Amino acid sequence: MAPETTQGETNHFRRIVYIWIALSVVADLLFWFLVGPHVPPGRMTSSAQGDQLDFNILFVIGLPVLIGVWEWLAYAAFNWNAKKKDAPESVGGPKAWGNKRTEVSWIIVTSVVVVCLACFGIVELVVLQGAGGGEGPNPIWYPHGAIQAETAALAGTGTWSPNSNDVLPVQVIAQQWKFTYRYPTFGGFESPELILPDDTSIAFNVTSLDVIHSFWAYQLEVKADANPLENNVAFTRTQQLGNFVVRCSELCGLWHGAMFNYGTVVSQAAFEKWATATEAANAANTKDLPPFAWTYVPDANGAAGGYYPDGNVTPYSPVEIYGAKQPS
């Protein structure tokens, strides 16, 4: 490790470093320009684009680390092989026990890199308004207007119209084994389809009716766990038209592997058309749905209710939401 060598002897350390720099620069450039722009999940939303940038930056820093260690291993493996004819004796003694300069510089360099990466990640998390990840019920990083839109949605007074730059709240209800979606700004209708308008900030409010699921809209780069009685909010901003896939990414039982559906980002006008049409078509069912809320509690009654259901109907239900009314 010690770089000091006598005249005429190969300076292995220097040679390794030169090779390393050359290889790293080439590999990084190749990655950044050839692979980088195609790194999943693409650029369909602001969070996806941010993720791609983060991934590429991490890769450009990680690649030299990989190359450095591998090159070192390979160099050592070939050059200091005991079977080689002119292999020199290895040197023991204090020189081989350690080298303060090397050790200190290693610690400083790795620490600086790591702390910089952490700071970069934190900045990105804030700038990307949670980066599409679930932020719990009280997000502290959110797009402009999100709080007003969410508050209005809960009060039943929320609206969304094209070209208004409104944040669109969408509720994701996970249940074994399907996601359904409620649109509080369109009368609170519920649908198994997820259609989103382009160029709009979306607030996903993710909750579950039973076990823990995870709502993962892959191309949108949104992922938020669905917990019972929790509203897990995630934000993103759509910026491209197209289809995306939604998968459950937390093991949720038997049909976990089949818990997926496809969604579409459409133009704002087309979205409004679809939403109003679906609102009308589902009106008969929407009036039977519970009022829009962030979370829903199961009914205490019947074959489908209660803690451990016993099939009996009790006259008392502790809560007023999903299924609280009695069959008459």
Add this chain to the structure above:
Amino acid sequence: MTISAERPTEVNDMGDGPPDFIAQPKLRRHGLLGQHLGTAIIGGFLGYILGHWLGNYIASGYPYIANSGQNSIAVLLALALMVLGWLIGIGALNYPFAKMLGREAKGEVEYQGWTRYFRYNLDHKVVGIQYVVGVLVFFFTGGLLAMAIRTELLNPTVHVFSADTYIKIVSEHGTIMMMMASSVVVGPLGNYFVPLMIGARRMAFPRIEAFSFWIFSAGYLVIFSALFFGGFPTGWTGYAPLQTQAGPGMISYLFGFAIISIGMMAAGFNLAVTIINYRAPGMTWSRVPIFVWSIIATAALLTLASPVLLAAGLFGILDKTVQTAFYVTEHGGSSYLWENLFWFFGHPEVYIMALPGFGIVGEILPVFARKPLFAYRIAAAGMIGVALLSFFVWQHHLFQSGINPDMRPLFMLTTELISIPTGFIFLVGMGTLYKARIRYEVPMLFCMAVYFNFLIGGVSGVFLSDVPVNVTVHGGFFVLSHFHYTIMGGLIFAFFAGLYFWLPKMTGKKMNKKLGLWHFWTMFVFFNLTFFPMFIIGLLGQPRRVFTYAKNLQTLNDFSSISAFLLGASFLIFVANIMWSQFISPEKSPANPWDSLGLEWQTATPIPIYNFERIPVIMTDPYHYSEPGAPALADFGQATMAASASPPSSSTSADQ
């Protein structure tokens, strides 16, 4: 032999005569008499029957049990009494029972002959061998299930297994492998070599040590029993409330983890106490072999993290049997509670599965590089640093869960900080290899593979710690590949390095080098071909634990599956090697086949029952390679004891 220091007189108090834990060793063969594996099986069987009957007697009328037709209480009692019967049958409870009754316990008999491996034996070397067999049984069972997983994933839509069978296989594979990995090095190699390396005659608590193995093996029976009860659908993470909703197979998971965590605590604090208190005179902290440093760091994690798992498992058992609601949000519990408790254990557990691997690599590298371990203090500090930091990172498993979202920056930072002490291990390895004279024996190849694989695992870990990137890679094949690179690519490769390195000492017989090379190269190549594509599969959007996936990912999945089958086949080469070189055509190994300076190689072969006739006095640390005139490692008091106490030179004689 040069004696360069006066023997301190107090050594004689410890060193002369057999230790007092067995004043009169009776070295006799017992054949099939007495207590052994057979009586343990009988005890376990009777306990199972009794527990099952008791459970049905008590609880079959409970409304939820009558309605569901599945009696979790009967399963719990059956398993609990099975474990108890197993322990009674093997004789683990003879001593505590006698003491509790106020009687003087009969000293356990030191058996000789092959039957001692099937008994409750207090010799750490016997327990070490028992653990080798135990973890291999765990490992191959889990591996077989992995083959089943990859078979199902050959096709995105055509299914070999039904959906419920597939989930069952995935869950069982993950849980068995995690249980195995938490003991895979600490159990066999830690128990066997820590006393030899620190110059001790035994472990601090030999009964606790034997107990830790027999409870570990009972854990195997318990977790395997899940298959009889219909399996469990939660994966190894066992998230509630899916856990609360599942059938009685879940009891096997919860109770199995509780059992295993008791074994982990027992093994952990025993090793810690041994290392702290049983070091030979002169074995100062700066002379302790690096493997021992890794074991004491691991032991601290085992002792401090496992109780959390035990508590979490007991809560889950209560939820499932008597309907408490620790994890049921609607009834005052929290689905987040299990996630928090589980990962509070789970992340230290991850380093329980990494540190011993670092230790093995640090121990073996100097032997084959013929150089001292570079920056020994940094290596030790790195291990302690990793162990400490590992308690402060657990919520990085929960970045998208909605738990404590405002703390994500902190957990991002702590997670990335942990790569600093992990990086020390790479500094040490690279420094040791610099201008070395490397001999490519099988253990050395495995060690270099650990560096290769663990680097990929570590760098991908930095991606996972970055919250924006984590949104995509969390819960997918990317993270799956990441932890297979660290656990299998790191720990399991290191375990095999350790086995090839130390088996000649443990059994006195050589391993076949040709078969070893075949094993290494097939395992190394197919491991990487299996798991590297999974990074890409994950980035392309395949979540974990699914039986259907996007059609465009079939090529990559098939590639990975076929490599996985070949990876599985590579272990057949290992099995063949063990059979051939240990049983069919054994060849006596030289006393110190690798020319190691380690204290463990300076004992006689086979190692006498108390390891050292006299406790050695340690003169220096064991890494004076290529240093002519270096002091002898230890003073053994008598020349008869040591095979060779003078340090071998770095001469080519090592190459034969």
Add this chain to the structure above:
Amino acid sequence: MSKGGRLAVVLVAFLVVAGLVVFGVAQLLVPGVPGGVVNFTDTQAAGQPVHLTVQTVGSIGFGNHPTWVSYLVKNPHTGKWDHDTSWELPANTVIDMTVYQYDSGSPLRNQEWGQVQGTIGRDATLNGKSFKVYDSYTGNGVGHTFAIPALNLSVPMVGVAGNPCAVAPCHFNSPHNIETFSFKTPGPGSYNWQCFVPCALGYLFGNGGAMSTQNYMGGELEVVAS
């Protein structure tokens, strides 16, 4: 012992152990769908609608889990009720489905499933009367839904009062509702169907048990090219 002898002993021991392990694991893993697959591809001329008749029962009364709720299917070849939820159907074909609902009901966990979705005409008939939405807070509530998530198909199965039928297959004399609806199968592939009413008694919130086990409240549609 000679080398050959040791070789033989070790090999035999290995084969015995490996054989036992593989056999044991295989025994535990294979039985996913005990009944096999009921074949509907050859019951009618190509392109003609397939008639598929099923019944639901509150507790099946036999087998490993006699207390569990389950579906049974009328085997088109034997005319008998089979306890089997894996059906082989021709692709791109209309399936005329008839459900005899012998099970009780309750309010839905999610009233979204009270709406008929994904069927031809987006409706179904209940005892001969067409309906599009069923309010699960009325009448006897909804017992089950027949749902194929991948097709966005879901039909609520309206409950009857109590569970008079104790052992499957239930007799026509027991109170029941008859529902019919039609849907078109997609291209070839494997599609799962399930129930969205957490109806497994004794399990947390009614999920788990019959809901989480194939052959009770869910199964596979093996759609093959016709």
